[in-house]
Amino acid sequence: MNTIEAKVVVLGTQAVGKTSVVIRYVGGMFSKAVSPTIGASFFTYKLTVNNYRVKLQVWDTAGQERFRSMAPMYYRKANAAMLIYDMTSADTFYDIKEWVSELKRNVDNPIVMCLIGNKCDLSDNREVSVKEAQEYAESIGALFHETSALKNIGIEEAFLEVAQQLIKLYETSPNSGLHTIDMGENRSGAKEGNSSIKLPEEESSKPATQQDTKCAC
Amino acid sequence: MADSKEAEQVSTSESEQSDLIEPETCIHRENSMLLPAENFISIDYESFENYDCQPSGVIHEIVRSNSQDKSEETPDVVLSSSNDEFSAGEDKEERKQISAKELASALTEEDIEEDETRKPEWRAQKKHIFILSEAGKPIYSRHGSEDKLVTIMGVLQALVSFVHDSNKDNIRCIIAGDHKFVFYVRDPLILVCVSQGADSTQQLLLQLTYVYNQVLSVLTHKTLVSIFKQRRNYDLRRLLSGSEKFLDSLLSLIETDYSFLLGAVRCLPLDLQVRDMISQSIIQHARVKDLVFALILANNQLVTLVRMKKYYLHPVDLHLIINLVHASESFKAAESWTPICLPKFDSSGYLQAHISYLDESCQTCLLLLTVDRESFFTLSDCKNKIKERLLKYNGLNAIGDSLTKTSYSINQCGITDLRHFLYKSRSTAQYTSPEVEAPYLGTEEQERLFGLYQYLHHRIHTSARPLKILYHVGPHETLLGWITQGFELYAVFGPLVTKPSAIHSINKLLKWIKREEDRLFILNSVTF
Known part of the structure; x- marks a missing residue:
């Protein structure tokens, strides 16, 4: 049985329920008091689909404006993106369009996108119609699901379909960036091109003392 | 019985100190892991002016280049303000007109009913903290919604710019009856504290610098400056949204936690061997390139x-x-993987923090701070190995045990009539204090105790007349403060203690601390 490892990034405006969806899927629970994510949280989830073991590495990003500039760190080299909006807020849906164009601009490798309208338990206050969302999803080639983290509706299905798409991607496109665990040693190879930051070598002990005096002044 | 009159004796001369044996400082400066912050308390306003004008050093370069490449990736950090309702480039004069108008409207009677500042509960708050931009735009208020405080923000801005424009001077403090207004102007922000509590002006200023540093920690100094350079009218709340709770939490900590007053950190009491084992676990498993700090908090x-x-x-x-x-x-x-700016380390860029809890009950938190933004998975491996080793050698249990024992009781020191004390080791910037016990169990009494320490600290550190020793007989307790090269000690006795017996007790206490110091302090700093 093949095992593939895929990086999934969860994007969307703040308070649409990104963390709730992820915790519902990974941890199987719902908490009313989920506090805003700081930076990004990392989850892993393993599932078996169509004779593949799929290991999902999920980056649950923070929706707050101030973390916006961090996003590239997470979606770069992502194999799938969960684009979550709150169906009771049209604004959060329009924000998705910004995310999509940003992904299109910055991500080279093929990426599975899944549009998710969360909070469908509140569909009485719906501001985004199924039709509108569906059409948009088709126009960008994304999957589409409506979910509720509270009532546990649609989340399992959404991730499952993403996993199936990932397998398809792995089978059809060798350049997908997806790697199997057996080839794990090559993982570092996938990291080339990083603008890695280097700390100063030996000769730079001066700044430390400078700083020392600055703080102790 | 305790006399309700207050008697006070100040002694600064060397001869009178002879009763007190000054123990040799056991901790060497170069061994310290934290920078001592004794200087931090005596705030010199001028020194703030040029504190971070030129962050230098290679690591700053690195972190800076790091944040530069970030802004290339998403130029919208700064530019996304395009839907800000105000047009950019408003000049200073225009600003002044607006604030003058706001000032005028503040003084008219009509809008008083709408005004949050007229609400009794708002007015009754002991301490208000406001942050506004130089243009007078509200950014944060401790109490009440900053939106409804536009008027008062305008007044504050007008005060600052009036003094600045007419005398080329900076307004620092206004005392009006019971209220102190303390201003801290750090371009491009204005921070104001209005207090009717016991805090001294210096202490309030210190609190404002903490608030300012907290803002930097979220945004970096560089971003803050560049945002307001582009548009003086920017509504900073957009970028700070979600981080108000850090300001709230910081301000409540400042009011209850002695660390901030003392500029020191409290260590979890642990046996030396246990702490060594924990540090060794980190050294062994987190020897990773670019990892600058690794710490465990509980x-x-x-x-x-x-x-x-x-x-x-x-x-x-x-x-x-x-x-x-x-x-x-x-x-x-x-x-979690999150950026954090440490303003004293480098105010121009972010460090990346890997943050995780090591135990199920989420009490023991490991933080790995690096300059490499791509090292999450490496650090995640480190974390697992550290956790394994700590489990194997019972390190996590030891931490848990120490946490349930809640520090130590004053009785353990075996000194009668000593009710509570704070002891700060200056060279390591660490402090210790026993549990708060009777008669300071009620919230009100705890606040009063905090006020006593604030008073003692202020009297000793006041820049006009710094003291080495202060013996203060109050109506309900006797206070003794003593500063030496190596330590600061603040002790609270019952009201009936005599001076010789207090001094005797202090010497006994110092011996006790010396005996326990391996457990209470981190004496040798550990490096990678």
């Missing part, structure tokens, strides 16, 4: 800190880290 106390040889962690930065962990529930859900 219940706002420091368990261990391992640092890169040439970099120190300033207590102010550590306090911001403690506040970050204290105020965020989200780290409990999963491993």
Whole structure:
């Protein structure tokens, strides 16, 4: 049985329920008091689909404006993106369009996108119609699901379909960036091109003392 | 019985100190892991003016280049303000007109009913903290919604710019009856504290600098400056949204936690061998390139800190880290990866923090701070190995045990009539204090105790007349403060204690602390 490892990034405006969806899927629970994510949280989830073991590495990003500039760190080299909006807020849906164009601009490798309208338990206050969302999803080639983290509706299905798409991607496109665990040693190879930051070598002990005096002044 | 009159005796001369045996300082400066912050308390306003004008050093370069490449990736950090309702480039004169108008409207009677500042509960608050932009735009208010306080923000801005424009001077403080207004103007922000509490002006100023540093910790100094350079009218709340809780939490910590007053950190009491084992676990498993600091916190106390040889962690930065962990529930859900700016370390860029809890009950928090933004998975491996080793050698249990024992009782020191004390080791910037016990169990009494320490600290550190020793007989207790090269000691006795017996007790206490110091303090700093 093949095992593939895929990086999934969860994007969307703040308070649409990104963390709730992820915790519902990974941890199987719902908490009313989920506090805003700081930076990004990392989850892993393993599932078996169509004779593949799929290991999902999920980056649950923070929706707050101030973390916006961090996003590239997470979606770069992502194999799938969960684009979550709150169906009771049209604004959060329009924000998705910004995310999509940003992904299109910055991500080279093929990426599975899944549009998710969360909070469908509140569909009485719906501001985004199924039709509108569906059409948009088709126009960008994304999957589409409506979910509720509270009532546990649609989340399992959404991730499952993403996993199936990932397998398809792995089978059809060798350049997908997806790697199997057996080839794990090559993982570092996938990291080339990083603008890695280097700390100063030996000769730079001066700044430390400078700083020392600055703080102790 | 305790006389309700207050008697006070100040002694600064060397001869009168002879009763007190000054113990040799056992801790050497170069061994310290934290920068001592004694100087931090005596605030020199001028020194703030040029504190971070030129962050230098290679690591700053690195972090800076790091944040530059970030802004290339998403130029919208700064530019996304395009839907800001105000047009950019408003000049200073226009600003002044607006604020003058606001000032005028503040004085008219009509809008008083709408005004939050007229509400009794708002007015009854002991301490208000306001942050506004130089243009007078509200950014944060401790109490009430800053939106409804536009008028008062305008008044504050007018006061600052009036003094600045007419005398080329900076307004620092206004005393009006019971209220102190303290201003801290750090381009491009204006921070104001209005207090009717016991805090001294210097202490309020210190609190404002903490608030300012907390803002920097979220945004970096560089971003803050560049945003307002582009548009003086920017509504900073957009970028700060979600981080108000850090300001709230910081300000409540400042009011209850002695660390901030003392500029020191409290260590979780642990046996020397146990702490060594914990530090060794980090050294063994987190020897990773570019990892600058690795630390473990438990219940706002420091368990261990391992640092890169040439970099120190300033207590102010550590306090911001403690506040970050204290105020965020989200780290409990999963491993997190978040940028944090440590203003004393480098105010121009972010460090990347890997934050995770090591135990099920989420009490022991490991933080790995690096300059490499791509090292999450490496650090995640480190974390697993550290956790394994700590489980194997019962390190986590030891931390848990120490946490349940809640520090120590004053009785353990075996000194009668000593009710409570704070002892700060100056060279390590760490402090210890026993549990608060009777008669200080009620909230009100605890606040009063805090006020006593604030008073003692203020009297000793007042820049006009710094003291070495202060013996203060109050109506309900006797206070003794003593500063030497190596330590600061603040002790609270019952009201009936005599001076010789207080001094005797203090010497006994110092011996006790010396005996326990391996457990109470981190004496040798650990480096990678």
